[in-house]
Amino acid sequence: MSTLLALARLRAMRDGTAQRITTVRHCHVAERPMVFIPLKLAGEAAAPLGAMVGTDPGHPRLLVVPQPRNRDLRFAFAGELAEVLLPYIESFQKATETVEKKGGEPYERCLDAPQIVVPNRPAVAFTGLLGRSTRFRRVDGPHPVHPSVPLLGRWLTYFADRAAQPGSSLLLAATEALGAHWATGQSGLEDANLAALMGWIDPPAGMSGRRAAEEAEDPLLWPPAGPATDPGFDNEVLGPAIRAYEDAPTARAVERITQALRTQLEPTWRLMWRAVELLRALPEGSRVRDRWEADRGSFTRFVERLAEGGPPQARRDGAVSAAARLAGLERARAGYDVQRAYDDPLVMAEYRLTGEAFAGVVTSAEPEHFEGEGRSRKLRPLITVRTEDPVRLAPGTVLGSPDRKGHGAEVVGLAGDEITLKIVKGMGRGRTPAPGAVPEPGERVCYTSLTDDFQTSAALPDPEQTPWTHGGPPEEYVPSDDDAREEWE
Amino acid sequence: MNRLDRLRGPVPPRAHDARALAALAANPGCARRALMDAAGVDKDGTARHLGFPAPFGQSQFAITRGNVFEALVKENGCAELLRLLRELLGLPIDQVGYQDVETVGSHLRASHTRTLIDRAARELDAAVFYDHPMLSLQIAGHTAYLEPDVLAFQLGGRFHIVEIKSFSVIDGQAEPEKVAAAARQAAVYVLALRALMADLGHDPERVSHDVVLVCPENFANRPTASLVDVRRQLAVLKRQLVRMTRVDRLLEGLPPELTFSLEPDDEGVPTRSARELAEALGRVPARYAPDCLSTCDMCMFCRDEARACGSTDLLGRQVRDQLGGVSGAAEALGLAEGTIVPGEGQEEIARVLRLANRLREECLR
Numbered sequence: 098m099s100t101l102l103a104l105a106r107l108r109a110m111r112d113g114t115a116q117r118i119t120t121v122r123h124c125h126v127a128e129r130p131m132v133f134i135p136l137k138l139a140g141e142a143a144a145p146l147g148a149m150v151g152t153d154p155g156h157p158r159l160l161v162v163p164q165p166r167n168r169d170l171r172f173a174f175a176g177e178l179a180e181v182l183l184p185y186i187e188s189f190q191k192a193t194e195t196v197e198k199k200g201g202e203p204y205e206r207c208l209d210a211p212q213i214v215v216p217n218r219p220a221v222a223f224t225g226l227l228g229r230s231t232r233f234r235r236v237d238g239p240h241p242v243h244p245s246v247p248l249l250g251r252w253l254t255y256f257a258d259r260a261a262q263p264g265s266s267l268l269l270a271a272t273e274a275l276g277a278h279w280a281t282g283q284s285g286l287e288d289a290n291l292a293a294l295m296g297w298i299d300p301p302a303g304m305s306g307r308r309a310a311e312e313a314e315d316p317l318l319w320p321p322a323g324p325a326t327d328p329g330f331d332n333e334v335l336g337p338a339i340r341a342y343e344d345a346p347t348a349r350a351v352e353r354i355t356q357a358l359r360t361q362l363e364p365t366w367r368l369m370w371r372a373v374e375l376l377r378a379l380p381e382g383s384r385v386r387d388r389w390e391a392d393r394g395s396f397t398r399f400v401e402r403l404a405e406g407g408p409p410q411a412r413r414d415g416a417v418s419a420a421a422r423l424a425g426l427e428r429a430r431a432g433y434d435v436q437r438a439y440d441d442p443l444v445m446a447e448y449r450l451t452g453e454a455f456a457g458v459v460t461s462a463e464p465e466h467f468e469g470e471g472r473s474r475k476l477r478p479l480i481t482v483r484t485e486d487p488v489r490l491a492p493g494t495v496l497g498s499p500d501r502k503g504h505g506a507e508v509v510g511l512a513g514d515e516i517t518l519k520i521v522k523g524m525g526r527g528r529t530p531a532p533g534a535v536p537e538p539g540e541r542v543c544y545t546s547l548t549d550d551f552q553t554s555a556a557l558p559d560p561e562q563t564p565w566t567h568g569g570p571p572e573e574y575v576p577s578d579d580d581a582r583e584e585w586e
Numbered sequence: 587m588n589r590l591d592r593l594r595g596p597v598p599p600r601a602h603d604a605r606a607l608a609a610l611a612a613n614p615g616c617a618r619r620a621l622m623d624a625a626g627v628d629k630d631g632t633a634r635h636l637g638f639p640a641p642f643g644q645s646q647f648a649i650t651r652g653n654v655f656e657a658l659v660k661e662n663g664c665a666e667l668l669r670l671l672r673e674l675l676g677l678p679i680d681q682v683g684y685q686d687v688e689t690v691g692s693h694l695r696a697s698h699t700r701t702l703i704d705r706a707a708r709e710l711d712a713a714v715f716y717d718h719p720m721l722s723l724q725i726a727g728h729t730a731y732l733e734p735d736v737l738a739f740q741l742g743g744r745f746h747i748v749e750i751k752s753f754s755v756i757d758g759q760a761e762p763e764k765v766a767a768a769a770r771q772a773a774v775y776v777l778a779l780r781a782l783m784a785d786l787g788h789d790p791e792r793v794s795h796d797v798v799l800v801c802p803e804n805f806a807n808r809p810t811a812s813l814v815d816v817r818r819q820l821a822v823l824k825r826q827l828v829r830m831t832r833v834d835r836l837l838e839g840l841p842p843e844l845t846f847s848l849e850p851d852d853e854g855v856p857t858r859s860a861r862e863l864a865e866a867l868g869r870v871p872a873r874y875a876p877d878c879l880s881t882c883d884m885c886m887f888c889r890d891e892a893r894a895c896g897s898t899d900l901l902g903r904q905v906r907d908q909l910g911g912v913s914g915a916a917e918a919l920g921l922a923e924g925t926i927v928p929g930e931g932q933e934e935i936a937r938v939l940r941l942a943n944r945l946r947e948e949c950l951r
């Protein structure tokens with residue numbers, strides 16, 4: 098948390114409405130995302146109770162497990178979910194492009210990829226658990242399941258794993274995506290309630306965000322966005338309905354449970370699509386495309402892995418690959434932070450606050466300044482920038498700038514509010530700097546010691562690639578019969 | 587009348603269960619809660635009467651599942667538990683006695699448990715599981731009765747607390763918050779059992795700080811056991827209990843007639859108006875933090891109070907940490923916008939806030 102974010106929260110608290118904390122959007126929003134709102138039975142690790150899912154805001158598909166403790170019904174649910182999700186995922190697999198790689202074989206990449214949007218972090222975790230409890234199932238043997246079930250399990254596992262990758266947009270949690278762009282006047286803990294968060298950001302006409310968030314805490318007006326359900330609903334509505342089904346598993350009994358779950362899911366369904374709209378309306382940051390490209394690459398490789406008949410993902414990482422995965426995620430996190438700063442002046446402002454970046458106006462420029470003699474004589478234009486920012490950069494520090502791609506400079510010295518830089522990169526090959534390569538007096542510029550080495554997607558390691566490159570090849574996980582027969586009570 | 591009794595009013599003190607005691611460690615800096623707990627005030631009832639009930643409902647499904655799992659672990663004289671402990675502790679125990687303390691009736695359970703523990707502590711080689719034991723702990727002069735799931739005695743010369751929880755361990759991992767909560771709760775039992783051992787003249791250190799946590803494994807009901815070291819939780823708990831015995835310090839400066847009494851009328855409705863009660867509570871400083879929302883029955887009331895005075899506590903510690911001790915939202919914003927002149931010692935935070943404000947304005951223009 099930076100002082101800038103703290104300030105935004107204070108403002109939100111005073112004004113009663115959420116405050117922007119970015120000037121652009123930093124996540125990808127698909128043209129046709131799939132919204133998935135799973136519910137689980139309280140007290141159970143991964144007993145699905147139902148879900149609302151679909152790509153059309155006007156036509157959600159409602160899936161219901163009338164008795165969540167019944168194993169067959171759970172697998173039937175998994176089968177139905179597969180009916181919705183798998184065709185959606187498959188629809189992105191056909192159209193591909195050929196990517197030329199420097200010093201490597203050209204490879205195929207899907208032109209677009211699926212995007213699943215769930216309400217919150219626990220829904221991401223639950224997606225992973227659903228994947229874990231279905232991916233080892235077999236279509237033959239003692240407890241056969243429909244072939245779509247293990248496939249669904251592998252996809253859900255893939256999406257949940259990928260959600261841990263900073264900057265990935267394949268599986269988004271709405272509360273996190275919204276929270277990355279707006280600050281509310283409540284705590285982060287309370288922001289985990291989607292309805293309350295949306296209340297701050299997008300209150301009904303004539304109502305303050307604060308008031309809307311207060312209302313959103315009433316589970317009767319705004320049922321929780323799942324996967325956990327409201328205990329009051331469990332005790333008063335769902336409990337009796339499930340008992341009625343147990344007494345007589347009729348179509349009417351199923352309908353009663355269906356209606357009950359619909360009341361819990363519909364408000365969240367509407368909120369989710371509103372959230373997608375709000376995010377989509379933000380102008381997209383310029384590096385979002387690069388990251389989505391990395392997502393498309395990752396998706397394509399997983400499609401290939403499935404096609405090659407690879408085994409399901411292991412139950413858990415070995416020690417080496419777990420460490421490598423963590424290190425990979427840390428690098429990705431650092432890269433993602435830098436990218437956001439380069440894309441967004443308001444994010445860069447956090448670094449200006451700490452003195453790792455500054456912005457100001459060029460007061461003088463010497464574009465044809467040279468260093469060295471004879472053959473080692475090099476073009477090293479000098480510029481002086483006046484800034485009010487508290488610069489904390491030592492002479493010799495290498496700087497980049499979000500204003501010019503490939504541009505690099507070095508701190509020469511600081512005097513009062515003026516800082517002198519020498520340009521070392523991005524001037525072209527000529528004896529004089531390429532036009533526009535050296536900032537001119539009067540121009541507003543921004544420089545930072547954060548370096549944008551992370552521009553290419555190759556620098557963002559995919560979790561499924563990390564172990565190979567940084568810990569040796571992981572042991573291949575061979576699922577056993579026990580995995581396939583594992584109980585799901 | 588004792589000041590704490592006056593605070594509580596003419597109603598019986600609220601018994602603390604281990605969950606409530608464990609929660610003490612969650613916000614140790616709050617004088618309001620320390621005082622309410624020391625006096626045995628019914629916080630849940632208080633919050634309800636004030637019109638700010640805590641949103642802590644429990645689903646019947648979760649309760650049922652918990653009971654079913656516990657019964658399974660304890661079936662046939664804890665046969666399953668014995669198997670788990672043998673594997674976990676690597677002990678060659680083949681015979682373990684089983685005693686259900688509950689058979690004696692609830693009013694005798696504590697003293698019966700005491701007798702049994704004394705006997706077990708003397709007979710060095712008897713391995714016994716005690717089901718439904720009852721321990722007690724002194725909280726600021728009141729006795730709190732506690733009901734651990736199972737006590738296991740004399741396994742390898744040590745005494746173990748066994749906690750049975752129905753959250754799952756999947757591929758060796760459970761939700762960290764749930765494990766942490768179980769550890770805090772088990773620490774309360776360890777402390778109580780150690781106190782009893784000391785009281786009986788036995789070495790309290792014979793009670794292991796490693797508690798046995800029994801949970802369902804993966805997606806089935808089959809139990810799995812693991813050892814959880816609760817030394818850290820014990821330390822926090824002890825500190826907080828000592829703090830509560832020094833309630834006189836918290837009482838200093840409070841009017842002697844102050845009371846949070848919920849004395850009911852014939853219909854069971856508290857006779858005191860909610861407004862008066864709120865006023866009385868307002869005399870004791872709280873230290874609201876968003877964490878209260880999951881740990882304290884008074885949370886909705888205290889949050890409302892923090893809102894009314896525009897406290898930055900509402901936004902959470904991370905935000906407060908950025909504000910260098912400025913606790914009012916209006917003050918922090920005033921410093922940021924330059925409408926308030928920084929007081930002594932505030933120059934640095936004011937400079938940072940002003941800069942942050944300028945940067946925000948500049949970027950959002």
Ligand code: SF4
Binds near residue numbers: 888
């Ligand atoms: S909710 Fe209130 S009384 Fe309870 S710990 Fe928090 S501040 Fe103290």
